[in-house]
Amino acid sequence: MHQLRNKRILVGITGGIAAYKTAELVRELSKLGTEVQVVLTEGAKAFVTPMTLQALSGRTVRDSLLDPSAEAGMGHIELARWADRVLIAPASADSMARMAAGMANDLLTTLCLATESKVLLAPAMNQAMWADPATQRNLDELQKVKGDKLKVLMPASGEQACGDVGAGRMQEVSDLLKALADEFETKALTGKKVVITAGPTREPIDPVRYISNHSSGKMGYALAQAAMEAGAQVELVSGPVNLPKPDRINNHSVVSAQDMYDKVHELIDGADIFIATAAVADFRPETEASNKLKKVPGQDTMTLTMVKNPDILASVSNLENNRPNTVVGFAAETDQPLVYGRSKLEKKNLDFVVVNDVSRTDIGFNADHNEVTLLSSVDEKPIGPMSKTKLAEELISEIVKSIK
Template identity: 55%
Template sequence: MSTSAIQRIVVGMTGGIAAYKTPDLVRRLRERGLEVRVVMTEGAQGFVTPLTLQAVSGHRVATELLDAEAEAAMGHIELARWADQILVAPASANFLARLASGFADDLLTTLCLATEAPIAVAPAMNQVMWRAPATRANCERLTARGVRLLGPGEGDQACGETGAGRMLEPLELVEALLGDAAGPGPGVLSGRTVLITSGPTREALDPVRYLTNHSSGKMGHALAAAARDAGARVLLISGPTELPAPHGVETVAVESARDMHRAVMDRVAGADIFIAAAAVADYRPEQSAGSKIKKTDSETALRLVPNPDILREVAALEQYRPFTVGFAAETDALEAHARGKLARKGLDMIAANWVGADRGFHTDDNALEVYWPGGGHTSLARADKPALARQLINLITERYHHAATRGTEDSRSPSGQ
C-alpha cells in the first residue's frame, strides 16, 4: 500500500513504559493528515489513560472486545474494516507472542485477525527479552506473514540496561511508515515484468546430505512483494525456504543451482528487470551418491566443480537482456568486492551487505550499500527487510527508467549517475 493510500490508521497500544511515546506518535500521524483511532489493552491503560489518547486523537478510545456503543456491539469488526493500516506501538513481547500464535482474546489481537489491512508493530522490551530465541522465532513467524517490524532501536532502557529493544521515536515511526521507506508508488512498474531469485540452493552429496548456505530468502521474498506493490508482474524463483509464496506472485520452487539456472534462463526473455537476490552455491559435488554415504574410520575427500554463473549469463545476454541487479554478501572489503563483481559481471547495479554474527542472513532487518557503473553509490540505512526492499525497488525503478530513456551505455557514464 502506498503512502497516499493510507488515510485511516488504527494505533494499538500494549502495556510497557514506552507507552508514554504513543500520544506524541498519534499527534505526529495527525499532522500528516491521517485520521487516527486508538485501541488500548488493559496493560496499556496502566501506563497512559484512555482520556489522554482521546484528547490527542479526537476520537473515543476503544478498550473492550464487545462494545455496547458499537454497531451490533462488534467494534473490532468495524475497526477492522475501517482501517487502511494498523500500527501497534508499543508492541510488547507478550503481544508479539500472542499475535504470532493467532490469539483473539482481547480487542487488539482480535482486530489484527479480523483485518485485511497491513499490520506493522513497533517492538519495545528489555534487551534480553528482545534477543530471546522465543521472541526471535515469533518475529520470524510474523514477518513471514507480512507483518512489518519497525525497530526496535538501541540505547539506554528504563530498566537501566543498554541494548536493542527501545521503541523507535515517534518521528522515526512516522517516517518508516509514511516516508521514503514506503517505497515506490503504485503503478511505477506497471506493464513491466520483474524476475527475482531468492533463498539458498542445495547441492546433494547423497539422498540424505547436501551443501547449502545460511540464506533465509527473506530479502528476495520481500523484493518480490515490493515489486508487486509497484505494479509489476513478478516471477519469483525460490530455493528451499520456510517462507510462504508472496500473494499475487508467480513462484517457482527449485532445489539446486542448476535447477535455478534452468528456471531463470527459461523465463528471462520476458523480463524487463532481473534481481538476483538468491545465494546460489558457487560449487557442487562432482558426483552425488545414489545411496547414503556410510561413515567409516578413514578420511574422505570431496571434489567440487563450479556451478553455472546465472548472474553473469543473464548480464551477458545479447537479446532480451533485462536490467540486471546482483547482490553481494561480504565479510570483509565490502565496497571493493562489490564494485569488482559489478564490473566483472557487467551488471547495472549491485546491492551489498555485511554478513556474519547478527548481520544479513536470518535477521529481520538489514542495511545495504548500492553501487552502479560510473561511480554511482547510495546507502540504504538499517531497516526491516520489507521496508528495505521497498527502498531498493524504488532505487532500481529510478535507475531502470534512467537507462531506458538515456540508453544503457549513457547510464553507465559519470554524467548519467
C-alpha cells in the same frame, strides 16, 4: 487491500472517543494478514483496553516507554524501525500538540520521532477543539516540519459523539484502510516483467545429504512483494526456504544451482529487470551418490570433489539478445564488502550491486532488518538499517528511477 498483506503497521491509539473504531480497524488489518503492533497512550487506556487490542492484533500491546521488560524484547528504537507505516488513529489534540512540539514524553511520541517510516495521522475531536487556532497551528507545524513523512487523514464533518455537528470526526475504518493500502500502491512497474531469485540452493551429496548456506530468502521475497506492488509481473525463482509463498507472484521452486539456472533461463525472455538475491552455491559435489554414503571402517576422512556451478547472474548479464534492461546482483561479503561489491559490478557487467555485510549478525542472513550499500557505476548509496520490507521498497524505487 492485498497490498497490506505482510506489511508491518504500528497503530497508535490516543485518548479519544473514536478509539473504539480503531479496535475494528485492527481486526480488519489482522484479517488482511497485516502484522499489527498496537501502542496505547495513557489516555487511550481510558477508552479501550490493552486486552481487547491484544486479542484483535495477536500481539502484546505496548503502552509504556520506561518499561524494562518491554525494552528487553523489541525496544522502542527497534519498534520504530520495525514499522513500515505508523498510523495514529484517533490522534487527539493533545498528542498532536506534543508531536508538533517534538516531545517524546510517552512511547507513541517517542516512536514518532524515532521512526523513519511515514506517519499517517487521523485526528478526531470535538469540532471546537479541531477548529481552535492552537490545534490548527499544531497541524500546520506538523505538516511543515514532517513534510512527506507525514500524511494527515483529515477529519470528516458530521454528527459527533458529544452531540455537536461539525468537522472533527475520525475518518471511517474503510477510509483508513484504503489510505494505508494506497501507501503501498506505486505502479511504476506496470507492464514490466521482473525475474527474482531468492534463498539458498542445495547441492546434493547423496539422497539424504546436501551442501547449502544460511540464506533465508527474506530479502528476495520482500523484493518480489515490492516489485509486485509496484505493478510488475513477478517471477520468483526460489531455493528451499521456510517462507509462505507470496500472493499474486508466480512462484517457481527449485533446489540446486543448476535447477535455478535452468528455470531462470526458461523465464528470462522478455524480462525487464533481473534481481539475483539467491545465495547460489559456487560449487557442487561432482557426483550425487545414488545410495546413502556409509561410514567405512578405518576411514577417518572423506574427500568430496566439487565442480563449479554455472554463474547465473553473469550468464543473464551477458545475454546477447535478450539481456534485461536492468541486472542487479547482491554481494554478501564478510570482509571489504565495498571492494568486493565494486569488483562484482564490473566483472559481471551489472547495473547495480547491493552490498551486504554478512559478518554482522544484526543484519543480513536470516535477520528481519538489513543495511546495504547500493553500488552503480556512478553512485554509492547507503540504505538502512531498516526492515527488509522497507528496504525492498527503497531498492525497487531506486531501480525505477534508473529506468526512467
